[in-house]
Amino acid sequence: MIKLKNVIFKYDKTEVLKDISFEVKEKEKIVLLGINGSGKSTLLKIINGLTFPQKGEYFYKNEKITPKKLKNKDFVRKFRKEVVLLFQNPDTMIFNPTVYDEIAFGLRQLGIEEIDEKVKYWAEKLGIEQYLDCPPFELSGGEKQKVCLASLLVLEPEVLLLDEPTSNLDPRTTGWLIDFLYELDLTTIITTHNLSLALELGDRGLVISEDHQLIYDGNLEEFIKDIDKLKEANLVHIHRHRHGNIQHKHYHLHDF
Ligand SMILES: Nc1ncnc2c1ncn2[C@@H]1O[C@H](COP(=O)(O)OP(=O)(O)O)[C@@H](O)[C@H]1O
Numbered sequence: 001m002i003k004l005k006n007v008i009f010k011y012d013k014t015e016v017l018k019d020i021s022f023e024v025k026e027k028e029k030i031v032l033l034g035i036n037g038s039g040k041s042t043l044l045k046i047i048n049g050l051t052f053p054q055k056g057e058y059f060y061k062n063e064k065i066t067p068k069k070l071k072n073k074d075f076v077r078k079f080r081k082e083v084v085l086l087f088q089n090p091d092t093m094i095f096n097p098t099v100y101d102e103i104a105f106g107l108r109q110l111g112i113e114e115i116d117e118k119v120k121y122w123a124e125k126l127g128i129e130q131y132l133d134c135p136p137f138e139l140s141g142g143e144k145q146k147v148c149l150a151s152l153l154v155l156e157p158e159v160l161l162l163d164e165p166t167s168n169l170d171p172r173t174t175g176w177l178i179d180f181l182y183e184l185d186l187t188t189i190i191t192t193h194n195l196s197l198a199l200e201l202g203d204r205g206l207v208i209s210e211d212h213q214l215i216y217d218g219n220l221e222e223f224i225k226d227i228d229k230l231k232e233a234n235l236v237h238i239h240r241h242r243h244g245n246i247q248h249k250h251y252h253l254h255d256f
């Protein structure tokens with residue numbers, strides 16, 4: 001469904017994705033792991049067609065995604081409906097006067113029918129139906145994120161990309177989101193730098209190192225047992241402890 005071939009991406013002269021290749025099959029749940037600055041958000045933006053690699057290729061359903069392709073009105077309409085991205089900060093997505101309008105926006109843009117039914121269905125599923133007439137800025141961070149998620153899911157997409165979706169959530173809402181995503185029958189790619197959460201979010205891990213290379217593609221549980229790989233990804237650090245007079249050191253996962 002998604003295929004990246006030798007993708008290289010640079011901001012000016014700095015490479016932030018180095019020769020990245022992988023494929024994602026329909027309905028796979030992928031966790032994209034890497035420390036801050038490794039290139040996760042950039043990779044999601046490429047998959048969402050918001051930016052394009054300088055070298056290498058990205059295919060969605062065997063169609064090469066290029067700036068020119070996304071100028072084709074029929075194609076872009078289909079692509080924007082099928083592949084959606086939840087940004088890390090909901091405030092960058094929200095701009096409508098009410099929650100209802102926010103959720104309805106994409107449907108209106110794409111000329112999709114039965115707006116009212118769809119908006120209400122997803123608002124209810126996400127537990128935000130009581131806010132439909134409210135201005136979104138009055139909501140909490142977690143509620144805003146649910147509004148953003150509703151505004152994407154209402155399009156009935158095929159690929160849901162989520163950029164660190166738990167980073168601003170309290171533990172209870174994080175637990176809710178994990179369960180909610182588990183139930184969704186979609187292809188999902190979720191970025192995180194949190195190792196403990198990663199296992200809850202999918203089975204297959206793609207890991208990007210600090211120097212922007214894909215260093216692991218496979219079973220996440222195996223990855224988390226591999227201390228050398230964890231060190232390579234800078235996802236662990238050595239931590240010193242003192243218990244009374246005894247000092248010892250061991251590896252700590254970066255899950256905070
Ligand atoms: N618009 C930009 N212009 C220049 N550099 C950027 C821009 N966006 C991100 N970067 C840099 O690219 C690298 C990768 O960023 P990003 O994809 O956001 O990583 P991550 O999501 O893994 O934290 C970082 O070093 C970041 O500072």
Ligand SMILES: [Mg+2]
Nearest residue numbers: 040041042163
């Ligand atoms: Mg990021």
